[in-house]
Amino acid sequence: MNHHFRQRLMAYMIGNLSCQEVAALVTDYLDGALSLTQRIRFHMHLGLCVACRNFLKQMRYTISTLRRLPPDPTPPHVKAQLHRRFTDWNVNRGLSSDCAEEKK
């Protein structure tokens, strides 16, 4: 390998991603969907760029916030209605549940 070729190879591997390109790759990166070359370039950029490190962190925090965002609680009357449907369904198919017995 001559010197020139090695330099070109290094430049290709390290690449020169812009912040905009790095930001666009974050979800692919977190999903493990980057190729080896892309991953190297991604890491090389991150190693040098505080702003993009912060952006990645912000995305991680956003995801873990979303992951723990609880759904609205179901109102009691909806639950009660579902419960009635369940017992009806049980009675209809010949299964008598305890609760259905008690109500009669």
Next chain:
Amino acid sequence: MGGLLCTNHLDSSPGERDNRCIPCIWLSLIQPRAGPFLPSMPSPFSTSDFDDVTVIKGLQQGNEHIFEYVVNRYSGSLLRVALAFVPSRAVAEEVVQETWLGVFEGIGRFEGRSSFQTWLFRILSNRAKTRGVRESRYEPMGLGTAGEREDGPSLDDSLFVTEGSRAGHWKVPPADWEPDTPERALLSKECRETIEAAIAALPLTQRQVITLRDLEGMSSEDICNILDISETNQRVLLHRARTKVRQSLNHYLAQEKHLPS
């Protein structure tokens, strides 16, 4: 010149990876999935009382306690997912009711080839799609829907310098969020509402993907099956949705800083 070796590699004990540390960088190239920035995301439901087998058996046998558990565990999620498929809350509530009827009809034949959650959401999405077609408001999946560009940068161009020698750089570099940001965000009602509003404002397809993936924690494979889209397309939609939610969160945090505490 600091940062070539992190504390773990200076005293050679394994631990958190640091992306400024060269051995850590190499490690994360070999094992990308355990890389330095992968979030550990505890599921809010990881401490579920019943596993899928118990749930399915219980429902088939008509066990009330199991049904109560299933209702408590899934009905909020079902409504949230339904809202990502149909435009109004009233229709979404009806779709959820139909889904429960679908559960009663289908549980006897359910063999557990997918997880119970996936099965449930598949029934929901099928009902929601027929519903949407009937009301002719449902937008077909995958293809670029109105107002949604399928290619081009997903991040708002306004975040980056577009011209000159600094093209592609951040206009305003993202701030370093405090480590307790998710906890604080979840504690504040206002912030939760900000996030929910940001999700509600997303185009339908993006909303479906982020709801199933991040809010409900489904695997991307299952999501692709349910929504009938490719993995790549799914990630594009997810990335757009996440960046928009991040932006609203960022906005909220910036405002919060200016308020007297």
